[in-house]
Amino acid sequence: MPELHGIYAVWKRELLVYLREKERVVGSFVSPLLWLFVFGSGIGGSMYAGTSGSGAYQAFIFPGILTMSVLFVSMFYGLYIIWDRKLDFLKEVLVAPVSRSSIFLGKVSGGVSDALIQGVIILVIGAFFIVHISPAQFIGTILVLVLLTFFTTSLGLIIGANLHSQEGFALVMNFVMWPMFFFSGALFPVSQLPAYFEPISLANPVTYAVDALRTVILGQSLFPFYLDIGVLLAASAIASVIGIISFGNLQQAK
């Protein structure tokens, strides 16, 4: 299977590069840990002053912060092709006899792996300090994270492939990444949002990932689990189709 060879080559490269960029790996842990331990305990403490409830809030946002960290890692990863297109490995890959869909899938699996490495570490930290996680819950969480990061990596790649300047990057941060995080119910139940925000939350695939993770880790849920998974599968499928088309049209940057 020559195409599998190509997917494997692209994936392997992404993983090697990620593991060697130690600053990137280390840097990506700082903000989720700040959210969990500073924001989580501070807000939790003030909301539940005098009770032991701050731990409960930390547990509540734990699936949300886990989502946030993999969301950011995978989106950044995808957007990186804006730079990659100008130099580096991408040119070498684009001129190789490998189909654009394989390149896309190799890239996506690279992003999923990068994000999972981070996800697993945060999950382990959480299991020690925040909430008990059984082996079955651990595996369930990973599976949900694979679906989520498949979608978010694809989304990042789609945007990156269609974005022609690095200046667009900040726009994507502010108009895509942060809204996806805030409307997902990561920090508070979606039901607490004003009614007019509800459609946005419901249209946000990340909402279902947060809900699925809360179901698996805490046993709390807003939607049926099959709906969460169904939405994530559909979102990933749609994103891969658009991604493959975008990569098909990808040309070397001038």
Added chain:
Amino acid sequence: MAIISCKGLTKRYDTKVLAVDRLNLDIEEGEVFGLLGPNGAGKTTTISMLCTLIHATSGAASVAGFDIGRQPSLVRKSIGIVFQEPSVDDLLTGRENLDLHGMLYHMAGPERKRRIDEMLELVGLTDRADDLVREYSGGMRRRLEIARGLMHSPKVLFLDEPTLGLDPQSRTHIWDYIRTLSKEHGTTMVLTTHYMEEADLLCNRVGIISQGKIIALGTPRELKSKIGEDIVRLKGAVDAQKLKRLKFVKKVAQADGVTTVALVDAPANLQALLKEVGKVDSVEVREVTLNDVFLHYTGKEIHQEEGEGGWFERVARSGGNRA
């Protein structure tokens, strides 16, 4: 049949910039073809189109018998490319870069390993194969890129400024290998270069490209003979008019007390020339180089801007340096 054939190949960026303008060009199998031209002439754009990295705006081209527009993956299988800008991965070792390349070109494990060793040996990187590319010098990166482009034994190899930034020793090394590849494996090569000497030494045929069009095409010898065969530089008081009357003199230019004469067959005619000139301070004879040809064809704009003299006068003023 030509291994590369361009018919009216055109690339327009946005609506204004015409990077390549109805290019017609045939390159025969086994040829080492050089594309010469100033920056922005359209050399890299042409190569990018032939490598299927960018779409042509109009026109057609085939590489190794495959249409670049309709059969891009078959084209990609037949070609190798050495990019002008670095495209090897900093955070991988030299060996890893080559290994990934082999995988992308569907080479089986043992074959990959064998070719990697061969290629590393060829470009003299065996000792540094397992160091990160980040720690390589510019010349070493370049050599790695060349090794990579050759690794899957392509039918056509595109080299965009292959020896840019290399020290003279590595350059000679690469030249030798290009010649060997051409002679022993019949690999067709298309290279762009700024080094006239490189084109002269390596290329069977050269196309001079300016503003997206090929303005001169031929063997280095043919191109040079259009200018004259040799150039004589004379320092001292010389009567140019008198020289112009000589049969074997093609052109005379004077600047800063130096007279530059283009003539046919200097070894035979030098004495006659000097007899006509009389006493001068110094005499220098050299052959016409592709550099002179290049200036002749592309120097027009520069000379208009400067408002004086043509290529020949510029050669005269620059002291005949082979830039």
